[in-house]
Amino acid sequence: MGTRVALFATCLTDTFFPDTARAVVRLLERLGCDVDFPAAQTCCGQMHYNTGYRAHAVKLAKRHAKAFDGYDAVVAPSGSCAGMVREVYPDLHRRTESVARRTYELSEFLVDVLGVTDVGAYFPHRVTYHPTCHSLRMLGVGEKPLELLRHVRGLDLVELSGADSCCGFGGTFALKNAETSTAMLADKMTHVLETRAQVVTAGDNSCLMHIGGGLSRLKTGVRSLHLAEILASTEEEPWAATP
């Protein structure tokens, strides 16, 4: 039996991007993990917390901790949700300390826990990578996602200029300060288009929904795709969106 891993899919990915969660399962199982999806999981409470509704966030944090009790590791395909659990939870409630310690963002889990940088992936496309703010500055994942991408066969990785600037999503910020958010998005899209990449990837579907939503509105033809889906793709089983 491999490591007993719980997939923390996040409410956004569960609802809007099931392919990403399926990709995580496929990838982790390929690497020998024993993956489970605790059915009690809902939402980590990040939106509530970040918007100022702390009391609701505390309730959600407590039930999140219970839902993930008993697993060796909890893996999330999201820097901001993993950051919420690991960096914010301990401040919200004592009983969340254990789940906070056991929670990893996907690229951290692959590189730090499983110790792999070559996951055996194949993805013959031109790709640029946007390091999302919370994975970069809250979790400090650093070069890990890029290390993983560099080992993907066939993948042409193009550097994104101004990569560490925020894409302007920021949760409810995108609605409360929609114009400012859109101005930030415009610059991010300009940089993505400059790379002439076919795909922009990141470790967080929330930021990708923002960048991808802008790219799609402008009919640029550039796809936004979660890192997990690139890493899950192999020569035998190439990436394909839901049939």
Place this chain on the structure above:
Amino acid sequence: MGRNPVTWLGSPTFPNAARDALSDVQLRGNLAHATTTIRTKRAAAVAELPDWQRLRESGQAIKDEVLSNLDSYLERLEAAVTARGGIVHWARDAAEANEIVLRLVKEAGASEVVKVKSMATAEIGLNEALEEGGVSAIETDLAELIVQLGDDRPSHILVPAIHRNRSEIRDIFRSRMSGVEDLSDTPAELAEAARAHLRRKFLSAKVAISGANFAVADTGSVVVVESEGNGRMCLTLPETLITVMGIEKLVPTWSDLEVFLQLLPRSSTAERMNPYTSVWTGVTPGDGPRKFHLVLLDNGRTQTLADRVGRQALRCIRCSACLNVCPVYERTGGQAYGSVYPGPIGAILTPQLGAGTDDPQTAALLKSLPFASSLCGACYEVCPVRIDIPSVLVHLRGKAVEGTHTPESVAMAAASWVMQSPARFRLAQRAASVLRLISRRGKVKRLPWPGSKWTDSRDLPAPAAETFSAWWRRTRG
């Protein structure tokens, strides 16, 4: 008074002000250029020091020590300044501070004062108050002078005229100075015009007014850090010097000061050392001002200190590094923040200093400020005194929504109720899938308000036909 302390009276909320600022193409160009340049330089200046993170930790620790024993440090400072011939005044708020300064200027028999660039005096609107009392205040810092001559408002802590480019500055000088009809927009000529304009004022002024970057409690020494040397002229030439200083600017000893003299220039101007550091201790017969008044300003600082999370904003040394890296500030500029404190620090300091205002429009602005951030964390990463700005923002958001009954608070409570139960969450997911009906090729292009705030500029993916959890139940459950 016509002016609310801390904020500019009548300022709109942040989103409204930002909307106007964003449509100013010239402004966005000026700002993007200026912030990108200084950002890169700062990163290089900081990278030179292998112990930068330790320095930041020291800076944080020293300021925290001062803040937790502020009363005794202030008393120590007062005693030391008094012993060296200075006079200390205490001002509870902007109105009191302005009154004290105006009285002191009148007592010195002056109708004109020269000023060293200072955030504290800008915060309390001292220039306007002096003006009303018949005293004209002349800003001597180049950027501050540009703002003053242009009847403008500052938009940056260090470079208040950062939103102006060279040709705009030339136009301001041409219209407000004499004998500069042929002025070009080269930096050297602009600086020369300002120098000629100011030199006359320095030589005739009897009173100078300054702020303070630091004060050493042990010895009563006051410190001003600057780049141009105009400050030093003000601090040494006039007979009377009046310094207005926020009560949080203290450091205990000279060796503590050393830490900040490393942190500040690299964070602020990306210099290893700033060109001019002026230090004075009371008065010295035969050297410099003969009278020295120190006005210690509270203006909301004590109430800020009472907040365990929010008080770290008082560690701020006004370096403006957080502004320069802030993606929101870069797009909107500083004036949208409605006070002399723009950018991330403004978003956490202004609401705290101004809390308790009885002006509804100001209250609305103060509530909107903590939301003026995507919480990207770039500010926290650069702050030389490690102020966890994102956490304070979230904390202040909590205060802003506390006890409110708005469509948002109702929606949040509903979402929380749904998420308390997996069964309710599954139902909500199914309900959300109605969005598929209005989608085309998997994209939702248009939603009614408030969803329109998203779909005005971005497509929304339609919810999946089968959620992941449903798929898991079907295939693995």
